[in-house]
Structures are given as structure tokens and as C-alpha cells.
Amino acid sequence: VPSRAEAEARDEVDPLRAVREEFVIEAAGPIYLDGNSLGRLPRKTVDELQTAVEEGWGKGLVRSWSRWVDLPATLGDLIGAEIVGAAAGQIVVADSTTINLYKAAAAALAARPDRSAVLTDAGNFPTDRYVLEGLCRERNRELRFLTPDPVDGVQAAEVEAATAGGDVALVLLSHVDYRSAALGDLAGITATAHRAGALVVWDLSHSAGAVPVDLDASGADLAVGCTYKYLNGGPGAPAFVYVRAEHQVSLSQPVWGWFGQRDQFDMGPRYDPVRGIGSWLSGTPPVLGLVAAAAGVAGVAAVGVGALRARSVALTDLIVELADDWLAPLGAAVASPRVGARRGGHVAIRHPEAWRVCQALIDRYDVIPDFRPPDVVRLGPSPMYTRFAEVWDALDRIREALASGAWMAYPEARRRVT
Numbered sequence: 001v002p003s004r005a006e007a008e009a010r011d012e013v014d015p016l017r018a019v020r021e022e023f024v025i026e027a028a029g030p031i032y033l034d035g036n037s038l039g040r041l042p043r044k045t046v047d048e049l050q051t052a053v054e055e056g057w058g059k060g061l062v063r064s065w066s067r068w069v070d071l072p073a074t075l076g077d078l079i080g081a082e083i084v085g086a087a088a089g090q091i092v093v094a095d096s097t098t099i100n101l102y103k104a105a106a107a108a109l110a111a112r113p114d115r116s117a118v119l120t121d122a123g124n125f126p127t128d129r130y131v132l133e134g135l136c137r138e139r140n141r142e143l144r145f146l147t148p149d150p151v152d153g154v155q156a157a158e159v160e161a162a163t164a165g166g167d168v169a170l171v172l173l174s175h176v177d178y179r180s181a182a183l184g185d186l187a188g189i190t191a192t193a194h195r196a197g198a199l200v201v202w203d204l205s206h207s208a209g210a211v212p213v214d215l216d217a218s219g220a221d222l223a224v225g226c227t228y229k230y231l232n233g234g235p236g237a238p239a240f241v242y243v244r245a246e247h248q249v250s251l252s253q254p255v256w257g258w259f260g261q262r263d264q265f266d267m268g269p270r271y272d273p274v275r276g277i278g279s280w281l282s283g284t285p286p287v288l289g290l291v292a293a294a295a296g297v298a299g300v301a302a303v304g305v306g307a308l309r310a311r312s313v314a315l316t317d318l319i320v321e322l323a324d325d326w327l328a329p330l331g332a333a334v335a336s337p338r339v340g341a342r343r344g345g346h347v348a349i350r351h352p353e354a355w356r357v358c359q360a361l362i363d364r365y366d367v368i369p370d371f372r373p374p375d376v377v378r379l380g381p382s383p384m385y386t387r388f389a390e391v392w393d394a395l396d397r398i399r400e401a402l403a404s405g406a407w408m409a410y411p412e413a414r415r416r417v418t
């Protein structure tokens, strides 16, 4: 395995090494490997939020809405152009990923009234499963689960088998698995579902900003995703929703509100939505969240997802290499695909005491990963700001935490947030 000096040398020649300077990073702060859960704060965001608060809100007051009102669509177009491969007019940013999942899935179900089932992955992110569970109960459909290999994730052949009966209205999957980081075949699975007559909603929460995505070329019908993970939009930043242009007439989202209304300020008697993606807005969008999200997205766009992906694969390859050499003999195993091309931006390390190991890492070793039940320590080195030397140090400290048994001092009981 590479030495620490070799890891440092890689940082010195890295074409993206200066991007780290764009972020607020405490000099003596921890090694942060949770950028896939909450991205770091870009310096620019501090200024842009301050301006939005002091100038936009403080001085402009309600007059500022003439600018703010366009933010959901202009940021949506930027995400489409730079992050997820969508031509303009197909994405808006507002509401949470959960709410956008509800809207997308409900619209898809309404478009397939004669089909009785919805298909997802039993290992999909909880909110995705819960939204579908609620919708299926409300609309009297059967929720069907795939149980793919926990490391390799959902394969097109599994979707083909589960949709063969012709009764599936909707397939909803994550492009990158939040636990294992398995990277799904966006175009292949979409085509498979389409052959069976189903619509497809993709959750891009763990892809956006880390993995190149080409929504338009993939044939995807709808997609959603977070802006606070690899896009560094800040805690609770609003999410995006994509609706393929050709579906914008036939698909109708279920939360009708005045922000989707044609001539909104005419305050008309009945809902008469705008034609196009604007009808996917419901109520007043969170302006400060949008300002922060826009700053985060602009930062990622300026670097480019292609360059970030190359660096991300190199960072996670290093984790896999060091984990195999150092951690496997101590009872911790890589639980992510080993081939970089099949993996998203993080690496799952499985250990029977993962939760206690995580607590020890944060409390005693100044390394911030996160824990995903039942037994995964998740390491997410955001390619915008994580250095190779940090990855080397983090794995060295995990090795020490395991070898010393330091984790034994930490409780088995979980906290509210892990």
C-alpha cells in the first residue's frame, strides 16, 4: 500500500488541490468523511447568505420577490446543465427530497391507474420506502421489494423478472445505494422498466455532484435529489425534481398550490397550472435555502463533475486498498463494489461493532464518518475538499481504533442521530 508520503505527493500534483481553499475548514478540525451526508460550507455561501439576508430581506423586503421568484427554475436549469444532464425547463428546486419523491411517485401512479404494483429496493433509503408505503396504502397498490445483493445492488435482470407480469406502474430506485455505494445502471434499468410498461423515478441524492448523470440520454421519466450532500447546499437545503419534457403535459403532481398557478398573482378562482415544470412548485420556496444551494451548486459546476468523479474514484480506491490491507485482518471488511466504475462516492466498511467504532472515531480519533445500521461505517471523501493524506490518516486511525479496542469504551445504545 502507498506510504503517507506517497499520499501527500498525490495531493501536491492533484489538479483540484486548490478547490479545498474555497471551503471553511478549521485548521485543527477533524478529518471529515461525511460530505455525502452534509457537504462542507463553501466560503462564498457565507457572503451570499449575508447579502441575501441584509440586502435582499433587510432592505429590499417584499420587493426582492421579483428576483427570488425565479430561483427554483434558474437553479433547476443550472443543475440540469452542469450536474445531471438535463436540458432547460425540466428541473425545479423546492421542497425536500421526500416531498419531491411523493410528488413524482404519485404523478406516476396516477398515470398508470390500471396497474396494481410499485417496485423498489428493500435496501433503498428509508424515506423512499416510507413514501411508497404510504402512497401504496392510500392508493391501494401493492408495494413489491427487490432484494438484490447488498454490495452490488439492483441489476436490470432483477427488474426485468419483477416487472414481467405487466402489473408494475412504477419502479423507484436510487442511482447510488446510500449504504453500499453500488452504482445502478440508469439507462439499462430504465429501458428494462419501460419495456414492461412501467414509469421510472430515480433518486439521485448520492449521485448529484459525485457521479456524472445524463438524465435526458438515460430515458428516465422522473428524478429527484438532494442539494446538501455532494452539492454543499447546507443543512435542509431544498431538493430538485426532474420531469422529462415529454411527460410534462400528461403527468400532474398532487400538491396543487399557488406557486404552480398560471398568473399566480391574479389569485384566480380555480387551479389552472402553468404548462411545464413550473407546475411542480406548490408553495413559497425557501429563499435562503435556495441561495445557499445555488452557491454550492455553482462551486461544483465550476470544477466540473467529470473531474470530480476522477478524483472521487481515486480517493475511494485508496480507501479500499488501505482497508483491505490494514482493516481486514482486524475484522472489518469492505462492503462496497471493488471496481471504481461500479461504485459511487463513498465506501462502506462492515464491522460487527460499527456503531461503537464510529463513536470512538469521532470522539477520540478526530475522524468523522457515519454509521448505517446494522453494521456499516460509511466513509464519504467528498472530492471537492478531501485530501489523499487525510484518507491515509483516517484509515490509519481506524486501524488503531480497531487494534487497540478503544471502541469498547463506548455504549451500544444509539443516539437520535447517527
Ligand SMILES: *Cc1c(COP(=O)(O)O)cnc(C)c1O
Pocket: 096, 097, 098, 099, 125, 127, 128, 174, 178, 203, 205, 206, 226, 239
Ligand atoms: C439523503 C437522502 C434522502 C433525504 O431526503 P430528505 O427529504 O432530504 O430528508 C432521500 N433519499 C436518498 C436516497 C438519500 O440519500
